[in-house]
Amino acid sequence: MGQFLGEFEQLILLALLRLGEDAYGVSIRAEIEQRTGRDVSIGSVYTTLERMERKGYVRSAIGQPTPERGGRRKKYYHLAAGGQAALSHTLRAVRSMTEGLAPELVE
């Protein structure tokens, strides 16, 4: 049995899936904000990502410095196999719990 993910963890992992190669602090935050309307702090994104990296859900890689960042490097994150499994596991549980309920709940 895999572990269930917290809500914020789900959002971040889904954002990683959507962003693919371009997932780092700013883009993850923007993706979540655009899709959910939630204003999350960059600090909490990093805290959660670091926790999930320790659990083996995500992997990180250091990118190149860019001028608009004042010459600072980016830290990219990718979904790892463990994260993929935990995410499917969690989403499956959500789906099976919502199955057959009134359609207005789903919409």
Place this chain on the structure above:
Amino acid sequence: MMASPKRPAPGPIGPLPTAVLGLARLVMVLGLRGSDREFLRGDLDEELQGRLRRSSRPVAASGWYLRQAVRSVAGRSGPRALHRAAIHGRWQADRRGDGFMRTLGQDIRYSLRVLLKQPGFALAVITTLALGLGATSAIFAFVNGLLLRPMPYANADRLVMLESVSRQGNLLSVNYLDYLDWRERSESFASMAIHLSVSFNLATDREPVRVSGQMASADLLEVLGVEPEIGRGFLPEDDRPGAERVALISRSLWERYYEADPGLVGSEITLHGRPYTLIGIMPAGFHYLEYAEIWVPVRADPADQVRGNHFWNVVARLREGASVGAAKAEMRAIGEQIALENPEENSGQSATATPFRESRVGDSGFAMLVFQGVVIFVLLIATVNVGNLLLARAFARRKEIAVRSAIGASRGRLVRQLLTESLVLATFGGALGLMLGRWGRDAILGAVPIEIPPWMDFSIDLRVVLFLTLMTVLVGIVFGLVPALYASRDLNETLKHGGDGVGGRSRRRLRSVLVVAEVALALILLVGAGLMMRSLARVSHVDPGLDDEGVLTMRLSLPAAQYEVSERKAFFERAQQRLATLPGVIATGTIGWLPLSGSSSTRTVLAEGFETPGGERPPSAVYNLVGGDYFEVMRIPLLRGRLFAPGDGEPESRPVAMVSASFAEERWPGQEPIGKRIAFGITTADAQWLEVIGVVGDVRHFGLDTRIWTGVFVPHRQSTQNTLYLTLKTGADPLSLVPSARSVIRELDPKLPIYRIRSMEQVVQESMWEPRLYSWMFGVFASIALGLATVGLYGVMTFTVGQRTHEIGIRMALGAGGSDVLRLVVRQAMLLVGIGVAIGLVGAILVSGVMSSLISGVSSRDPLVYAVVTGALAAVALFATLVPGRRATRVDPMVALRTE
């Protein structure tokens, strides 16, 4: 951190957002490890750029940035992770002897996270410190600019100003012949130059301008150790009588009016309607003396000079090995020798040398040192307050600290951690204080109405920052060490007693001492502020002797080359006639030197029938030239005789004069002054006698806080003076007349610059700028001090009431009423306040003496000020006590007893 390819050009986003961003970055630098910080800051900066592009509100964007930074640091590790780190990493690392720097970094990050978890506490401490440190840095910027920054002359500390000293010990300007004697006889100086502040009408392509300058002997530049940037300096032959006229100009003037044209050197410029050959451009920043932009040689013939009149300045460079003390002694001896040789003109006089900076800075340097003392007091109060807050917090954290000690942290290690916390707090206080300081400096500068000499640079330079850093560290250690030592003491006892612990009495005593100190310091500052304000009130109520309402003043200087003596008189009369026709103008007049404007002329005056004891030279009086209806414009009352009439001052008429009431009283006490005669000069030998035709009321020419000088008035037509003030009386706002008055003068002579245009009200107000500014500054600092002391007292009393809940509960259970309890609390507080006030009063009496040169018309021990201030402080203190006192009366005995 790695080298950055290119920083994005930071757009102008205003001072507040810049400050907020700086604060946020400081939070990140202190709160995050290197690589974590790099990624986070990169993200934040990237998003900030986007936000700044999208929205036009930098304030909101920077606020977002700060919130993100704070949350990132504060949320970095939860309490549990913190604990784990404490157990596994930090406290053990110390025993293994890990590097100091590494543990320091850990301590700083740990401190910041702890502090950000209690933002209210951190904010209170940081604000308090920022007030103290901000005031300190604002004033230090002035102390630095006036007293510490190097002056723009080579080895400026070897420069001295030489002056004559009157019989009464006052410093006098220099007489030209005295200067020649000094030059010849003195040994202490490598070089010596004479100079005089003058203003020139400079003809430019655009409108004519009035430019400050110096008439100086050829060796001025050698004395100052400065050379022209382009062209040559003065040669001895330029300075001979009848030599071709040459001039040097400042770089700023060259850029302003001549587009920095290098071909200008060697060409002619027109000063006062006369051609001068421009021989050089001085380097940027050179404006000796103070504001000068043009320098011309004196070209004086000693044969034309007489002893007795003093209006020159002399600057000299000390010879190698000569000291200021030796120079002073030598000048004194030479001055006395000259007085013996010229008993008539120089009797009783001597001479002296003053270090250049001291002579230029004068009283404001001293005033700023006093204020530096004042703000150090404010800083001390802030420190005490913060110490108090930290003491309370240390008490609350004893259990946490005891646990850490139990798992292996040494006491030194604990103290270091706590001290790091206070230093982190102090750093933020210092950073915020630097911003406040810059703002405070600008506020003070904005209140100075006079032109500030260019060499006085009050920027926040490295020295100011270093001073502030030093103060910040000192303050951080002082307010951090005592609570840290206290909190790490008797930890076993703490554990045994479940965290409450012993030492309550010593802690309470310590906090009481702090409150007493605060009250005492605040009282001293309040006394200072009270004295300043009372002095200002005194000065503002002094009658200047004239009515400044509805009076417009302006200065005109007719070029001697273009206006013959008779034309000058005609010009000023024509100007007055035209101005009188302007709508709303009630009267017009001219005056040679406007009272309270800083310009004046004093002359030695002989009076018929008045003998000086022992044949000394007669006293001097303020000399002035009057034209038109000046006395009516200023509403200066005629006390006896008559005013000048149109016929007075004509060549064929009898020469006449008017005197002030105090002059008549001084020279002819109890006699009829009308018809008596006066003359200017020292001896009656070839005196030109003037008949006194009228007596007018006294005017305080030199300032409202100075004594009344006797005055003598001569009709303008009787003199050859070419520079006069025009004055207009109107029933309306005088400044509304400026455009029409200007065009009247333009019509008469389009090349004539009009300057110093002010309403007389402005002139009077500006003459009081120093007492006004100083009392304003004192008021602000004393208010901060009072506020901090009040908060401190409130904090301590709240804490004490909390501590005594149990005792109060018992008292109430035994029948004590609310008023008894209130009295108990208030009595305790007032005891502390009383001790503080007593110490403060003694301190104020000891310290306020230094202020006596800054105040006038009030003693530094003025009992009224001491009484009012003590009463006000006691009232505020009582108020601060009532809130916790009333809380104590609401203690429910049942609850209070049960919880124990």
